Structures are given as C-alpha cells and as structure tokens.
Amino acid sequence: MRFQRFPTAPARLVLAWRAAALFAAALITGVLLALSGRDVFELLALVLKSTVGSRFGLEDLALFMIPLILTGSAVTVTSRIGLWNIGGEGQFYLGAIGAAGVGLYMPGPPILVLPAMAAAAMLCGVAWIAVPTFARAYAGVNEIITTLLLNFVAGLLTYWLATGPWRDRVTGALASTGRIPVAIPEIWGVVHWGFPVALLIACGLAVIMTRTSWGYEVRISGANPGAARYAGMPMRARVIAVMLLSGALAALAGMFEVAGTVHRLQGGMADNFGYLGIVVAVLARKSCLAVIPAALLMALILDAGIVLQTQQLAATVVLAITGLVLLLIAIGDELAHYRPVAPVVRPASPRLPPASKTTI
Amino acid sequence: MTPPPVAPGTPPVLQLVGISKYFPGVIANEDVSLDVRSGEILALLGENGAGKSTLMNVVTGIYQADAGEMILDGYGARFSSPQEAIRARIGMVHQHFKLVPAFTVAENIHLGWADTPRNASPAILEARTRELSERFGFPVNPAARVEDLSAGEQQRVEILRVLARKARLLILDEPTAVLTPAEARDLFRALRAFRAEGNAVIIISHKLDEVMEISDRVTILRGGQKIGTWDTADCSPRMLAATMVGREIVRQNLLLRADGAAPRGTEAELSLRGVSVRDERGVETLADITLDIFGGEILGVAGVAGNGQRELTEVLTGLTIPTRGQVLLGGRSAEPGAAAFARHGVGHIPQDRLHSALAPSLGISDNMALREYGMPPIGGNGLYHADAALSLAREIADIAEVTIPDFAMPVRNLSGGNQQRLVARREIRIASRVLVAAYPSRGLDIGAIATMHRYFAELRDRGVGIVIVSEDLEELLNLSDRIGVLCHGRLMAVLDSAEADIERIGLLMGGRTDLPETGAETKI
Structure with a gap:
C-alpha cells in the first residue's frame, strides 16, 4: 500500500480527518489532565453540560457564534480574491466605536437608532480598511501588514475613548463607556436578533x-x-469592493457585540474575535457557508475553555488546548490530501493503455 | 563528419535496462531499455506524455526509477540527486533554461560548481569562462548579463556550463525550439564536434527533419514504452511519424479551402495602424506596426520568441492599450479592454494558456464560462447561472472530444493537452471575427497538433480571420496565407506564403532585409 499526495482534498476526507483530529485532541487533553490528577470524566461531563447540554450553554454558544460568523466571513471573502484581511480585530473595534457613538449620543426610538448604529459601524469599519485597500489596489502594498498594524491603533483608540472623552461618568466603571440606552431585542434567552442576521x-x-x-x-x-x-x-474594482465589504462585516460584528451583548464600549472588548475570525476562515476553507459550522466549533472551544477556567485550570491551559485542536486539524487537513494508490505491480498482461489516456 | 570508430567490446556510455517509473494514476515509463554509445547522437522521439522527459529525468537523477537498472560504462549506477549525475559526467540542458537572469555569464557558469575558486574576482571568473568557451567552441561573452542575451546565446551558456563540468553524455531537451534556423545550424555543428571527440549526445525532439539531420540512431517511445531503435539512415520522416503516433498521419493540405468555404474578406476585421507599445521601463517592445487581418485568412507571425510576439497578441486582443497608434475592429476604433474585444468576436489562445487562460483550482464549468459569464444564458442581470455554465462546459467538452468525469472537479486535474483543447474550443466558440492563437502547438503531440490545425482551417473556412504566432516555420508555411515576420518589435515584412521560404523568413527573423534578391514588399 502506497500513499500519494494529491493536489486536491475531497470534502469527505477533510471532514473525516478533522473528526479524527478533534478526537485525538480530546484524548491528549484528557490524558494530560488525568496525569495532573484531575477527574477527566467529571470535567468532560461538566463541559458538555455547560455547552451543548443545557439551555444556558446553548445560549452562550450562540452569543459566541455571532461575532465569529461575521469576522470569519470577513476573512473568507478576502481569501476568495486571494487576499488576507488580518485587521478584523481593528475593524471590529471601529464598528464598536461607531455603534457606541451613535447609541450614546443619538436620542430616538430603537427602530431608528439601531439601523443608524449598524450603518455608522459599517462606515467606520470601511473607513478603517480603506487605507490598506487603496494601498493594495493602487500601490501593491501588502494588505496583511497594513491591516494587522492598524489593529493596534484601533485597540488603543478604543481605550482612549473609553477612558477619556466617552468614559462612564455615572458608575465610574473601568475603561468603559456608560450603558447604551438601546439594545438589539432578544429572541431566545440572552440570544439577540444578531444571531439570525449573522x-x-x-x-x-x-x-x-x-x-x-x-x-x-x-x-x-x-x-x-x-x-x-x-x-x-475589472480586478482592481473587485479587490477594492471585497476589502471594503470585509471591513464592513468585521465592523458589524463590533456593532452586534456593543448593541446586543455588552451594551457598552469597553477597552479590550474585541477579545480576539477579529483574530479568531482568521481561524474560522481557515477552518471554513474559503467556503462562505462552512463559516457557520467553523464558527460553531470555535465557539465550542471558547465556551469549553471558560468552563475549564471555572474549574481552576489556568487560562494558559485553555489556550494550549485551543492550539492543540487547531494544530491537529491543520495536520488532518494536510493528511486529507493523501490517498492510497494502487500498489505497483508489474503488469504482465494486458499491456498498459497509452499514458495520454491515463491522465483523464 | 562521421562518428569516430569505437573499439569492439567497448561498453556503451549509458545503458538503461528495464527502467520503469510510475506516478499516481500514470505509468510514465515501463520497461524501457536503451543504450547510448560513445561517439553517437541518439534522438529520443515521442509524443507528449510518451515519457521522454521522465526517462531523462531518471538518467539525470531528478527522479529515481521504480524498477530497472542504469549501467554507466559497464558499471551499475544509481543517482539519488542531480549532483551525482553531474559527477558521473552526465549533463542535461533543459528546455527552460536554468540560469540566473541577473547574473553574468561567468557567474552562471561557476554557480554551484566545486571547481570554482574561492573568493574569485569577476575578472578571474571571466578569464576562466573565456578559456572554457574557447576550449569547447561555444563563443559567449563572459561579462554579459544573462537577461540581456538572446535565447540562442543563453542556450550556449547552458551547454557550456554542462560541458565545463566535464560532461561526456549531453542530454538536450528540444534544443532548437527557441532558435532561429541559423542558430540551430550552429548548434548542430557544435554537437557534431562534441561527438567527434568520442562523447555521446541524447537529443529529445518532436521535429522529424531535425532528427533525420542530426542523429545517428533514433529511439521512439510511445505510451511510456520503447517501441524500437533504428539507425537514422534506415528511417524516413514519414515512417518515424507513423511509428511515433502509432498510426499513419494523413497530412492534409490545409491551405486548400473546403467547398463552400467563405472567401477571403475584402475589408479588414482587425487592423493596427502605426501601433507602438512601450513597457513600464520605457523600452519600445512594439514599433510602428501597421497590419490588417481579413476574414477567411490565416496570418502567420514568425519570429524568435521575445521579439514582440507577446505584445502583438496582447494588442490584438485588447489586453494592452497601445502607447501610440490605433486598433480598429471591423473598421471602427475598438472599445478598449479584453472583455470588449471578446464580446466583439475576438478569441484568444494565449501563449501561457495553462497559466492565464484558466483558473486551475476552480471547476471545469467555471472555467468554461470565462468568456460568456456576462451574457445569457449564464449571465444577465448580474446573476451567474451555474447550471447554464455546466451545460456550456458539457457542450465544449463534447466538441473538444475530452471526456470529463466530473465538471465540478478542478480543471488542473485534467492533463495539459486536454486543458489546451478546452481552451481552444472555448475561444473558437466566441471568435466570430478573429482568433489570435499564440504558439498553438506548443506542448502538443503530433496528433493533437493535427486536430488543432484542422480546427483553424475550419474556422478560416467559416470566414474568420486567424492570427497564428509560432516559432515553428514549418507550421506557419503549412497553414498561413500570409506570413509576417517580427524582429525587435518591428514587423519586418508581410509575405505571401507562396513567395516565402524558410531561408528568407529566417533572415528576416534575424533582422536582415537586404539579402534576398527577390523584390518583395519589405516595409519597416
């Protein structure tokens, strides 16, 4: 039996290998936890119960999925045109800023304010990715670097707003604005309309x-x-449109987070959702639809991580588990390229067909 | 010059016994045995995919054989890397030169060579190169940068590099593909001199006349297997072609119009008026070209690669907007842009079709829709109907006689030949006015070339103008009604093919208009 690497990996094989990778990750984690004296089965039961096994768990999963679907989509659309928007985190912050600005300072009924928040958020996100976009389209500047660097600017800008001009003057909460008076209506427990929209x-x-x-x-x-x-x-026009769209998608994630989940603009609130969007996009393998299950998997990992932290596992352990899962999935994806080929036998007869026919 | 006599009992320089090499799903070589004797030139002949290159890659250590033995001078040998083959004095000159364009000739010769003196100055390297150049009779300019050299000069550098490493067996992969006839003659002279010293040469070629001229023996491969080895003196081009393809090739006279064929048009379908193109460095790559393409004719464009062919095809298909001059489509100033040209009936089979005419990772349907996605039934109102794209792809595959198991599979899973046929058919479909085909037979075997030529003749008979850019003069003379010759971005002449002969075109390709005594129209 010989294995050969093929340039394409069928979806069926990818799924099978990923399932194996997840299982292997769970196994390795379980063994390590058992070696450090934990009761693995108790932990597992707890994780399952507080994610998929209970209503609160499911609500949490859905809440996690909202920004992940959007930031994952943001990266996926750019990957379809061969580019990488690494700046989802920054555009997320700008979306949050735009939404919070409107939400805090524009009085009116939610039916008007919420769309205005969304529009402001997307405009801000578009503005944030505009410089990398035009630098890419007209000067060939690598968008990976420019979008990434702007993340730090956006993060600090958020801190400045949340501790400076927009800080909460009522409760004095740290690095946070006051509560925004309008909120996206909830449809199921704490899950708001952002979920079906995403x-x-x-x-x-x-x-x-x-x-x-x-x-x-x-x-x-x-x-x-x-x-x-x-x-x-018109390739340049398409590059510009796709990158701006990507910025708007990531910014919308920020708006949903501000108006649906956190109800304030807080320093550090993006919580890596922008970067995790890259992971989601890689898991989705350039398919816009596959972003949804990929976001679900990511949400499960995040949620499980939080549960483990409540059981006195260090946050770094949780990060390590996340890394392990992604590493094994990456290996699984590569292995999906390999398929067994017929073992070499010397065909005595019949004689082989001409090579031109065997290459399809 | 005849090969030197060889003492009886001398083992062949190289002997292959039962070499097999398998790739996934493909048998590249199966039980191939051949020998190359000292003082002979062996031609290796075969269609595309016959396994010639794979076999030579096994000999030069790029691949390792899955079965079989290699015997050098009577001793078994096995190369696990190209370096080992070079140490065993086997050198290969590839079809695509493996030189560093930004380096000088001397630097390229000395790159990765154990004999290169440490800390050598350019002057020392150049002196050594000059000495090598004289010793082997391959004149080169050691200080010149490779990127400034012509293809023929680059080939000399490549060969010299191999000879400098004391090669005794020289393997050349389609060496004349990029040469002018005069350069090819120089190469053959040098190869005969090399043979006269008791060395051996294997030359891979498609060109039968060349094989007849240069080789002592011919080995023919087909479908990865050896069909036989003959003394060239006992062969005829006709017999070689039939043996290579496995059937008799009926050579039609393609210049002959079918009954009821559309006559040659009287008004130009596509015209260039004083067209010049400068590249981004400001170098003029096309200079003042005036040319008319009529319906129902085939216009051949001859020239050594890199003399403005790419720019000419790009201007003719709307990909490049000329710096100066005018492009007229059907007598009117053309709407700029490749999409507009395609809409107005200009098809384009580009030079590097596998790289620029297809999106390798996308499905076959998506790739076949490339020209018609904007119009119904596939397009319209900004939509893309995948089912209509699928039926178009089925139609094209059908007419191109390519069997496709799954139209959603990436197009790169098809063989290169099949990809080319699909592209050709896709372009012929939209070419209601003009088809521009650059090097249409490059990478195809004799059978596929014949099919492609038949396509062109049919299209011509339907009244479409066809421009064929090629460096194969034989091909151009067989097909074209008129032949234009490009040299350094200038159109040296447009000859009626009745009055054109290879020698004359060859001179024009080299930029010489003064020699022929016939008073032909030569415009510059």
Missing part, C-alpha cells in the same frame, strides 16, 4: 459568491489573477 449574512455571501457574476469575477480573480486579466475583468 446566519443570513453568511448564507447571503455564499449566494453572492456562487450565483452572481460579481462573485464569479471575484472567484476567478482570486484563483488566478492572470486569467482575470486575460478575460478583461
């Missing part, structure tokens, strides 16, 4: 990518810029 957005993006000529041009441009040029596609 799901709809992911599905809508999938439709746009596969069922519109705009999406077709984006896919061709991403798969081979040379072919896009050859066919006379």
Whole structure:
C-alpha cells in the first residue's frame, strides 16, 4: 500500500480527518489532565453540560457564534480574491466605536437608532480598511501588514475613548463607556436578533459568491489573477469592493457585540474575535457557508475553555488546548490530501493503455 | 563528419535496462531499455506524455526509477540527486533554461560548481569562462548579463556550463525550439564536434527533419514504452511519424479551402495602424506596426520568441492599450479592454494558456464560462447561472472530444493537452471575427497538433480571420496565407506564403532585409 499526495482534498476526507483530529485532541487533553490528577470524566461531563447540554450553554454558544460568523466571513471573502484581511480585530473595534457613538449620543426610538448604529459601524469599519485597500489596489502594498498594524491603533483608540472623552461618568466603571440606552431585542434567552442576521449574512455571501457574476469575477480573480486579466475583468474594482465589504462585516460584528451583548464600549472588548475570525476562515476553507459550522466549533472551544477556567485550570491551559485542536486539524487537513494508490505491480498482461489516456 | 570508430567490446556510455517509473494514476515509463554509445547522437522521439522527459529525468537523477537498472560504462549506477549525475559526467540542458537572469555569464557558469575558486574576482571568473568557451567552441561573452542575451546565446551558456563540468553524455531537451534556423545550424555543428571527440549526445525532439539531420540512431517511445531503435539512415520522416503516433498521419493540405468555404474578406476585421507599445521601463517592445487581418485568412507571425510576439497578441486582443497608434475592429476604433474585444468576436489562445487562460483550482464549468459569464444564458442581470455554465462546459467538452468525469472537479486535474483543447474550443466558440492563437502547438503531440490545425482551417473556412504566432516555420508555411515576420518589435515584412521560404523568413527573423534578391514588399 502506497500513499500519494494529491493536489486536491475531497470534502469527505477533510471532514473525516478533522473528526479524527478533534478526537485525538480530546484524548491528549484528557490524558494530560488525568496525569495532573484531575477527574477527566467529571470535567468532560461538566463541559458538555455547560455547552451543548443545557439551555444556558446553548445560549452562550450562540452569543459566541455571532461575532465569529461575521469576522470569519470577513476573512473568507478576502481569501476568495486571494487576499488576507488580518485587521478584523481593528475593524471590529471601529464598528464598536461607531455603534457606541451613535447609541450614546443619538436620542430616538430603537427602530431608528439601531439601523443608524449598524450603518455608522459599517462606515467606520470601511473607513478603517480603506487605507490598506487603496494601498493594495493602487500601490501593491501588502494588505496583511497594513491591516494587522492598524489593529493596534484601533485597540488603543478604543481605550482612549473609553477612558477619556466617552468614559462612564455615572458608575465610574473601568475603561468603559456608560450603558447604551438601546439594545438589539432578544429572541431566545440572552440570544439577540444578531444571531439570525449573522446566519443570513453568511448564507447571503455564499449566494453572492456562487450565483452572481460579481462573485464569479471575484472567484476567478482570486484563483488566478492572470486569467482575470486575460478575460478583461475589472480586478482592481473587485479587490477594492471585497476589502471594503470585509471591513464592513468585521465592523458589524463590533456593532452586534456593543448593541446586543455588552451594551457598552469597553477597552479590550474585541477579545480576539477579529483574530479568531482568521481561524474560522481557515477552518471554513474559503467556503462562505462552512463559516457557520467553523464558527460553531470555535465557539465550542471558547465556551469549553471558560468552563475549564471555572474549574481552576489556568487560562494558559485553555489556550494550549485551543492550539492543540487547531494544530491537529491543520495536520488532518494536510493528511486529507493523501490517498492510497494502487500498489505497483508489474503488469504482465494486458499491456498498459497509452499514458495520454491515463491522465483523464 | 562521421562518428569516430569505437573499439569492439567497448561498453556503451549509458545503458538503461528495464527502467520503469510510475506516478499516481500514470505509468510514465515501463520497461524501457536503451543504450547510448560513445561517439553517437541518439534522438529520443515521442509524443507528449510518451515519457521522454521522465526517462531523462531518471538518467539525470531528478527522479529515481521504480524498477530497472542504469549501467554507466559497464558499471551499475544509481543517482539519488542531480549532483551525482553531474559527477558521473552526465549533463542535461533543459528546455527552460536554468540560469540566473541577473547574473553574468561567468557567474552562471561557476554557480554551484566545486571547481570554482574561492573568493574569485569577476575578472578571474571571466578569464576562466573565456578559456572554457574557447576550449569547447561555444563563443559567449563572459561579462554579459544573462537577461540581456538572446535565447540562442543563453542556450550556449547552458551547454557550456554542462560541458565545463566535464560532461561526456549531453542530454538536450528540444534544443532548437527557441532558435532561429541559423542558430540551430550552429548548434548542430557544435554537437557534431562534441561527438567527434568520442562523447555521446541524447537529443529529445518532436521535429522529424531535425532528427533525420542530426542523429545517428533514433529511439521512439510511445505510451511510456520503447517501441524500437533504428539507425537514422534506415528511417524516413514519414515512417518515424507513423511509428511515433502509432498510426499513419494523413497530412492534409490545409491551405486548400473546403467547398463552400467563405472567401477571403475584402475589408479588414482587425487592423493596427502605426501601433507602438512601450513597457513600464520605457523600452519600445512594439514599433510602428501597421497590419490588417481579413476574414477567411490565416496570418502567420514568425519570429524568435521575445521579439514582440507577446505584445502583438496582447494588442490584438485588447489586453494592452497601445502607447501610440490605433486598433480598429471591423473598421471602427475598438472599445478598449479584453472583455470588449471578446464580446466583439475576438478569441484568444494565449501563449501561457495553462497559466492565464484558466483558473486551475476552480471547476471545469467555471472555467468554461470565462468568456460568456456576462451574457445569457449564464449571465444577465448580474446573476451567474451555474447550471447554464455546466451545460456550456458539457457542450465544449463534447466538441473538444475530452471526456470529463466530473465538471465540478478542478480543471488542473485534467492533463495539459486536454486543458489546451478546452481552451481552444472555448475561444473558437466566441471568435466570430478573429482568433489570435499564440504558439498553438506548443506542448502538443503530433496528433493533437493535427486536430488543432484542422480546427483553424475550419474556422478560416467559416470566414474568420486567424492570427497564428509560432516559432515553428514549418507550421506557419503549412497553414498561413500570409506570413509576417517580427524582429525587435518591428514587423519586418508581410509575405505571401507562396513567395516565402524558410531561408528568407529566417533572415528576416534575424533582422536582415537586404539579402534576398527577390523584390518583395519589405516595409519597416
């Protein structure tokens, strides 16, 4: 039996290997926890109960999924055109800032204020990614560097607003604005309307990518810029549109977090959702629809991590487990490229067909 | 010059016994045995995918054989890397030169060579290169940068580099593909001199005339297996072609119009008026070209690669907007942009079709829709109908005679030949006015070339103008009604192919217009 690496990995194999990777990660974690004297089965039961096994757990999962779906989509759309938006974190903050600014200072009924918050958030996100976008489209500046560096600026800007001009003057909460008077209505426990909207957005993006000529041009441009040029596609316009869209998506995640979950602008509130969006996108393998299950997996990992922390496991242990899961999944994805090939036998007869026929 | 006599009992320089090499799903070589004797030139002939390159890659240590033996001078040998093959004095000159363009000739010769003196100054390297160049009879300029050299000069550097490492067996992969006829003659002269010293040469080629001219013996591979070895003196081009393809190739006279074929047009479908193109460095790559392409004719464009062919095809297909001059489509100033040209009936089979005409990771349907995604039934109102793209892809695959198990599978899973056929058919579909084909037969085997040429003749008979850019003069003379010759971005002449002959075109390719006595129209 010989194994050979193929350039493509069928989805079926990827899923199978990922399941194996998750199992292996759970096994390794379990063994290590057992060696350090923990009761693994008790922990496992607790994790299951407080994630998928209870209503509160499920609500938490959904809340985690909202920003992850959006930041994951933000990275996925750029990956379709062959670019990487590493700045989801920064655009998330800018979305949060835009939403909080409107929410705090624009009086009015929620039916008007909420859309205004969303619009302001997306505008801010678009503005934040505008410089990397135009630098990429007109000067070929690597968008990975520019979007990444702007994250730090955005994070500090949020801290400055939350401790300076917009700080909470009522309760004096640390690095936080006051409570925003409007909130996205809840539909199920603490889960708000952001959840179905995020799901709809992911599905809508999938439709746009596969069922519109705009999406077709984006896919061709991403798969081979040379072919896009050859066919006379307006590649620069597509790059600009996709990057701005990406910024708006990540910013919308910030808005949902501010208006649906946290109800304030807080320093550090992005909580790595922007970066985890990259992980979600990698797990989704460029598919806009697969962002949803990928976000669910990520949410499960995050949620399980919090449960473990309540059991006196250090936060670093949780990070290590996350890393282990992702590492094994990456290995699984690579292994999915390998398939067994027929063992070499010397064919005595019949004689082989001509090579030109065997290559399909 | 005849090969030197060899003492009886001398073992062959290289002997392959039952070499097999397998790739996933493909048998590249199966039980191939051949020998190369000292003082001979062996031609290795075969279609694409016949396993010639794989076999030579086994000999030079790039691949390791899955079965079989390699015997050098009577002793078994096994190379686990190209370096070991070089130490065993086997040198290969690849079709795509493996030189560093930004380095000088002397630096390229000395790169990665154990004999290179440490801390050598450019002057020392150049002196050594000059000495090597004289010793082996390959004139090069040691101080020149490789990127400034012509393809023929680069090839000399490549060969010299191999010879400097004391190669006794020289393997050349399609060496004349990038050469002018005169350069090819120089190369053959040098190869004969090399042979006269008791060395051996293996030359891989598609070109039968060349094989007849240069080789002492011919080995033909087909489907990864050896069909046989013959003394070249006993062979004819016809017999070689038939043996190589496995059937008789019927050579049609493609210049002959079918009954009821559209006549040659009287008004130009596509015209260039004083077109010049400068690249981003400001170098003029196309200079003042005036050219008309009529419906129902085939216009050949000859020239050594890199003399403005790429720019010419890009201007003709709307990919490049000329710096000066005008492009007219059907007599009117053309709407700029490749998409507009395609919409107005200009098809384009580009030079590097596998890299620029297809998106390798996307499905076959998506790739076949590339020209028609903007119009119904696939496009319209900003939508993309995947089912319509699928039926278009089925239609194209059908007519191109390519069997496809799954239209959603990435197009790169198809063989190169099949990818080319799909691209050709996709472009022919939209070419209602003009088809521009750059090096259409490059990378295809004889059978596939014949098919491609038949496509062109049919399209011509339907009244479409066809531009074929090629460096294969034989191909151009067989197909074209007129032949234009490019040299240094200038159109040296446009000849009626009735009055054109290889020698004359060869001179024009080299930039010489003064020699031929016939008073042909030569415009500059």
